[in-house]
Amino acid sequence: MAGIVVLSKVENGVPSRSTLELLGGAQRLAAGLQAPVGAALLGQGDATSLYGYGVEIVFRVDHPLLKEYQADLHLIALERIARAAEPQVFLMPGDSLGRDLAARLAFRLKAGVVTEVIDMDVEASGKIPRFTRQAYGGKASAVMVPKAFPVVVTLKPRTFDPAAPAGDKQGREVSVEAPLDPEQARTRLVERVLEETTGVKLEDARVVVSGGRGLGGPEGFDPLVELARILKGAVGASRAATDAGWVPSSMQVGQTGKTVSPDLYVAVGISGATQHVAGITGAKTIVAINTDPESSIFKAAHLGIVGDYKAILPPLIARCRELMGG
Ligand SMILES: Cc1cc2nc3c(=O)[nH]c(=O)nc-3n(C[C@H](O)[C@H](O)[C@H](O)COP(=O)(O)OP(=O)(O)OC[C@H]3O[C@@H](n4cnc5c(N)ncnc54)[C@H](O)[C@@H]3O)c2cc1C
Structure with missing residues (x-):
């Protein structure tokens, strides 16, 4: 598959808000590039809802070690998916996970990386995507064009409209093998401190x-x-x-x-x-x-x-x- 792959998260059978934003951006890019949209999914969870947002293939790595977030192990799984899917563009959220993994994934794939993207379109040739990001603290913007593919891209949260449902569509799922081992994890979660939040996020x-x-x-x-x-x-x-x-x-x-x-x-x-x-x-x-x-x-x-x-x-x-x- 050459196209766009979106790192996706499905919660209670529904794509998360950040996944819908990524899919919204992917739909726009897919229309310009005439390319299919795939989803990268780690762990379990019903992926069928993704098909309703234009996803044609779900690439899934399911492994008990992916239950808790651990950067080294997630990175290995994502690299496996990227090699299986061979996308032109690998889209990730510009949140803490994207900040953690985008550059590392790009390095492993010998790919370019563009972070904190606020807008995307496709050049008139219909072949080259263009990514806009803020520069000088938002005083200017920079338009980046990849010189080679694949390119790993993070989208700034809350800047893309969530994807609109694309109808009742069918897709297929591909299981990707990733031989994960606890020894590959170079950091260990020692403590999790939940901050108390009340009211609306x-x-x-x-x-x-x-x-x-x-x-x-x-x-x-x-x-x-x-x-x-x-x-x-x-x-x-x-x-x-x-x-x-x-x-x-x-x-x-x-x-x-x-x-x-x-x-x-x-x-x-x-x-x-x-x-x-x-x-x-x-x-x-x-x-x-x-x-x-x-x-x-x-x-x-x-x-x-x-x-x-x-x-x-x-x-x-x-x-x-x-x-x-x-
Ligand atoms: C790399 C980098 C990243 C940064 N990222 C962020 C970021 O994500 N978010 C962010 O906010 N900043 C960020 N900053 C810092 C930013 O540059 C400013 O220093 C910061 O936003 C200033 O905060 P402030 O407006 O509260 O304080 P100040 O600039 O000190 O402004 C205080 C204001 O309060 C007004 N004021 C004083 N008394 C009263 C009163 N009684 N009633 C009403 N108004 C009053 C004053 O007139 C003044 O305008 C970043 C800086 C750098 C270098």
């Missing part, structure tokens, strides 16, 4: 209320938590706030944090550095609250409120409570 939230250094300390996040609760949203933060230890780093939004695409993003006490704005370009409406009228965040914002958040948030919260009944 930051990446999935329709409303995100984020705070930055301008909040002055961890207690500054209290009214943001309250506003997010009333609006049924999630709380995010700038890197200055997470670096200061005011909130966990899992709440960081931006180039090196999470990418969010809510209907409403409220930035409180955030200056709007390009690295922060790179994570919110998918937001439909951005509201900024900042004491400095010259702050860069007002260039990104659709609505700007100049003033101290301590004066602005209480009446805003009270009004939202009235309207939302929270």
Whole structure:
């Protein structure tokens, strides 16, 4: 098979959100390249739902050692799949797994690698895919063209629309052998610490209320938590706030944090550095609250409120409570 292979995850019989985003990108590329779409699947799980999103072949490695994520073992399995599938493009999510494995997989395949892709299309010849990624912290974009195939590509989360169902289609599954051995694992999981999260996930939230250094300390996040609760949203933060230890780093939004695409993003006490704005370009409406009228965040914002958040948030919260009944 020459075409596009998507590293896929199926949860309870349904492709995960990030898999649907990859399949959305793959469908676009497949139409331009006139190439089939395949899926790489590790472990067990019903793969039939993938066929409904344009996948023609599922390449699966099933092995007890793949139950827990271990980079070296997953890498061996993915290499086996890539060699069996011989794709032009191997698509992976730009999350921690993609960051862990994409470059290593490309090295093993002697392939090129393009990471954090935000857009893809196909050159007029219909043969060469083009991958766009942000440069200079989002101030510019770079278009990359592979000089040879295969190419391993990671897609920035939340930048591609999830694939639309492609009808009730049939596909086939190919079992790929990967002789895995615990000795091949060069690291060992010692402890797993689950962070307690309540409410809606930051990446999935329709409303995100984020705070930055301008909040002055961890207690500054209290009214943001309250506003997010009333609006049924999630709380995010700038890197200055997470670096200061005011909130966990899992709440960081931006180039090196999470990418969010809510209907409403409220930035409180955030200056709007390009690295922060790179994570919110998918937001439909951005509201900024900042004491400095010259702050860069007002260039990104659709609505700007100049003033101290301590004066602005209480009446805003009270009004939202009235309207939302929270
Ligand atoms: C490689 C790299 C990657 C990075 N990745 C990220 C990233 O993913 N995410 C990210 O956020 N940053 C990232 N950064 C850091 C980024 O460059 C900025 O330093 C950071 O975003 C600044 O955070 P801030 O806006 O909270 O703080 P500041 O820039 O200090 O801004 C604070 C703002 O609060 C306002 N303010 C002060 N008091 C009040 C008040 N009482 N009420 C209202 N407003 C007030 C001020 O006017 C100011 O505009 C990265 C940097 C680098 C070099």
